[in-house]
Amino acid sequence: xxxxxxxxxxxxxxxxxxxxxxxxxxxxxxxxxxxxxxxxxxxxxxxxxxxxxxxxxxxxxxxxxxxxxxxxxxxxxxxxxxxxxxxxxxxxxxxxxxxxxxxxxxxxxxxxxxxxxxxxxxxxxxxxxxxxxxxxxxxxxxxxxxxxxxxxxxxxxxxxxxxxxxxxxxxxxxxxxxxxxxxxxxxxxxxxxxxxxxxxxxxxxxxxxxxxxxxxxxxxxxxxxxxxxxxxxxxxxxxxxxxxxxxxxxxxxxxxxxxxxxxxxxxxxxxxxxxxxxxxxxxxxxxxxxxxxxxxxxxxxxxxxxxxxxxxxxxxxxxxxxxxxxxxxxxxxxxxxxxxxxxxxxxxxxxxxxxxxxxxxxxxxxxxxxxxxxxxxxxxxxxx
Amino acid sequence: xxxxxxxxxxxxxxxxxxxxxxxxxxxxxxxxxxxxxxxxxxxxxxxxxxxxxxxxxxxxxxxxxxxxxxxxxxxxxxxxx
Numbered sequence: 001x002x003x004x005x006x007x008x009x010x011x012x013x014x015x016x017x018x019x020x021x022x023x024x025x026x027x028x029x030x031x032x033x034x035x036x037x038x039x040x041x042x043x044x045x046x047x048x049x050x051x052x053x054x055x056x057x058x059x060x061x062x063x064x065x066x067x068x069x070x071x072x073x074x075x076x077x078x079x080x081x082x083x084x085x086x087x088x089x090x091x092x093x094x095x096x097x098x099x100x101x102x103x104x105x106x107x108x109x110x111x112x113x114x115x116x117x118x119x120x121x122x123x124x125x126x127x128x129x130x131x132x133x134x135x136x137x138x139x140x141x142x143x144x145x146x147x148x149x150x151x152x153x154x155x156x157x158x159x160x161x162x163x164x165x166x167x168x169x170x171x172x173x174x175x176x177x178x179x180x181x182x183x184x185x186x187x188x189x190x191x192x193x194x195x196x197x198x199x200x201x202x203x204x205x206x207x208x209x210x211x212x213x214x215x216x217x218x219x220x221x222x223x224x225x226x227x228x229x230x231x232x233x234x235x236x237x238x239x240x241x242x243x244x245x246x247x248x249x250x251x252x253x254x255x256x257x258x259x260x261x262x263x264x265x266x267x268x269x270x271x272x273x274x275x276x277x278x279x280x281x282x283x284x285x286x287x288x289x290x291x292x293x294x295x296x297x298x299x300x301x302x303x304x305x306x307x308x309x310x311x312x313x314x315x316x317x318x319x320x321x322x323x324x325x326x327x328x329x330x331x332x333x334x335x336x337x338x339x340x341x342x343x344x345x346x347x348x349x350x351x352x353x354x355x356x357x358x359x360x361x362x363x364x365x366x367x368x369x370x371x372x373x374x375x376x377x378x379x380x381x382x383x384x
Numbered sequence: 385x386x387x388x389x390x391x392x393x394x395x396x397x398x399x400x401x402x403x404x405x406x407x408x409x410x411x412x413x414x415x416x417x418x419x420x421x422x423x424x425x426x427x428x429x430x431x432x433x434x435x436x437x438x439x440x441x442x443x444x445x446x447x448x449x450x451x452x453x454x455x456x457x458x459x460x461x462x463x464x465x
Binding site (some may be wrong): 160165183267272 | 385389390394395397398401402404408410413414415419420431451455458459461462463464
């Protein structure tokens with residue numbers, strides 16, 4: 001295997017690893033509320049979401065071989081920059097998963113690429129107004145818009161069904177919630193798997209094994225679909241717990257209203273070309289459903305922690321991306337990229353082992369929220 | 385302002401999701417009211433305890449069909465891009 005091919009293989013493997021963490025981190029977006037209201041058993045929920053992400057990935061009609069377009073100058077997007085950006089995205093996804101914080105996978109990737117491009121080509125490579133208009137403002141607007149829709153939906157759902165028997169109401173909203181959560185999963189597969197397909201297509205074009213403008217080969221679509229759905233099935237239980245139990249104590253009508261709001265905002269934003277991060281939309285919806293139901297308990301400290309993480313996502317992933325690029329550049333060539341890849345695997349294993357010390361899984365994901373991601377055992381705080 | 389924020393697109397997203405999100409949630413809730421009427425399980429009011437209202441069933445069917453149509457439109461909108 002020559003150097004170019006090794007570089008291509010490493011970038012493709014890293015892209016699929018990012019796709020996996022993307023699914024893994026974002027299972028919560030679709031399923032956290034369904035799991036906490038008991039509409040679906042935890043294992044069933046992640047399985048349904050995985051299947052729908054898989055199907056959704058195949059529904060992508062057009063895969064654009066662009067990354068961070070309008071944010072980073074396309075001339076600055078080299079394979080090493082893309083690789084370093086992916087490393088930044090993966091490590092930020094793993095850290096926030098460990099801390100149980102829902103943060104945007106797309107922002108992590110964009111942050112990583114921006115950081116790598118900045119250190120590779122200087123400030124000229126990054127379009128400042130693009131960062132504000134395509135990343136920062138949407139991040140502020142998405143939760144507000146989704147919260148508004150979910151808040152109104154929750155208010156109406158309680159108002160309209162106030163006289164309906166508990167049994168019909170519970171069963172009905174649970175069924176509705178499963179439907180709307182499925183819609184969110186499908187949309188996630190379609191929108192997010194497409195991003196990784198675009199990255200792999202870009203790598204293939206740079207390697208010369210794919211013509212510019214050509215559709216990516218079937219194995220690219222299939223492997224991205226498999227990676228995102230495997231990640232989803234693994235279930236980022238730590239993030240699921242924060243969204244389902246930590247933010248707001250959720251009842252079935254709220255769960256339905258918030259998933260409905262998320263689904264509609266995500267579908268509308270991809271139709272009208274105003275890309276909003278699924279994570280920001282879902283978190284906003286859940287908060288909105290807490291505000292829409294009077295006397296619901298909203299844990300504002302958790303919301304604050306989450307908002308802080310969103311603000312830090314871009315610079316933090318950017319810093320990792322920049323370091324990854326610098327490291328690969330210092331060693332040089334394909335060997336540099338391979339060395340950073342080995343380091344990435346080591347860091348990922350460290351996060352995995354750290355998380356195992358205070359595990360959150362399908363068994364304890366719905367335990368009473370006591371202020372920590374990992375539930376307390378026998379009254380002893382279990383870390384984090 | 386236009387350089388920073390596409391107000392027109394944002395406005396459309398908000399309008400569409402208010403109608404499609406909160407609106408359909410409300411329609412679904414109405415469907416549950418109809419279903420509850422039909423099953424005679426309203427907690428209070430003129431119909432309390434009286435079962436088998438065909439009107440309730442009709443309302444419920446209409447509402448749930450409307451929600452299903454809304455979902456289909458939403459999926460079509462996303463895939464069409």
